[in-house]
Amino acid sequence: MSTNRLQHSPLQPEAAMHSFIVQAGDPFVLEIRRGQNVRIVDLEGNQAVDTIFYNARDYSDRYSAQDTIREQGSIYLTTGTNLLSTEGNTLLTITADTCGRHDTLGGACATESNMVRYALEKGYMHACRNSFMKGIQSWNRGMDKKDITSNINFFMNVPVTPEGKLTFEDGVSDAGKYVELQAKMDVLLVISNCPQLNNPCNGYNPTPVQILVWDSNVQ
Numbered sequence: 001m002s003t004n005r006l007q008h009s010p011l012q013p014e015a016a017m018h019s020f021i022v023q024a025g026d027p028f029v030l031e032i033r034r035g036q037n038v039r040i041v042d043l044e045g046n047q048a049v050d051t052i053f054y055n056a057r058d059y060s061d062r063y064s065a066q067d068t069i070r071e072q073g074s075i076y077l078t079t080g081t082n083l084l085s086t087e088g089n090t091l092l093t094i095t096a097d098t099c100g101r102h103d104t105l106g107g108a109c110a111t112e113s114n115m116v117r118y119a120l121e122k123g124y125m126h127a128c129r130n131s132f133m134k135g136i137q138s139w140n141r142g143m144d145k146k147d148i149t150s151n152i153n154f155f156m157n158v159p160v161t162p163e164g165k166l167t168f169e170d171g172v173s174d175a176g177k178y179v180e181l182q183a184k185m186d187v188l189l190v191i192s193n194c195p196q197l198n199n200p201c202n203g204y205n206p207t208p209v210q211i212l213v214w215d216s217n218v219q
């Protein structure tokens with residue numbers, strides 16, 4: 001259930017065609033073409049990177065946590081995981097992972113859940129759902145609130161207890177750890193680099209991440 005498949009990538013950062021830094025708390029949107037590889041680097045460690053993938057030709061076909069979990073028979077994501085869409089397409093495959101596992105059950109933080117989980121006065125604090133909205137609005141292709149569906153929390157440690165409860169634990173990631181995915185079709189990547197300050201998912205200190213993209217067949 002929690003098999004970690006640590007795997008380094010042969011791809012060299014110097015050969016990447018794009019490199020972006022996403023500051024703590026910021027959204028990020030990018031189209032990734034079929035065959036391209038995208039790496040997310042946890043630059044300073046213990047940073048949750050909330051991520052949704054869409055079929056770039058049809059945004060109503062998007063990442064499905066349920067289908068991904070059912071098909072691989074495991075609740076955590078790591079090397080070898082195929083990220084499936086609501087229409088049963090493989091959007092991307094995780095090809096390298098130096099962290100070991102990633103959550104897809106915990107969902108994205110919202111002002112509402114911050115109030116329920118922590119305190120009413122936390123309602124003003126910035127949350128991932130705000131960043132996702134900001135991201136898709138800046139992309140400006142007609143997506144709306146209804147398009148913010150299940151997501152992945154890269155580098156986030158959300159163990160499931162024997163009783164079936166979710167707990168937010170201190171991160172298992174560390175500075176420089178990364179996860180790399182190969183696109184199996186043209187996809188839209190939408191990230192909220194989580195601003196959460198009320199639980200240990202970011203070590204109470206949100207930090208930047210790096211996004212690297214390699215063109216197909218470049219090593």
Ligand SMILES: [Zn+2]
Pocket residue numbers: 050108109127128194195196
């Ligand atoms: Zn968040």
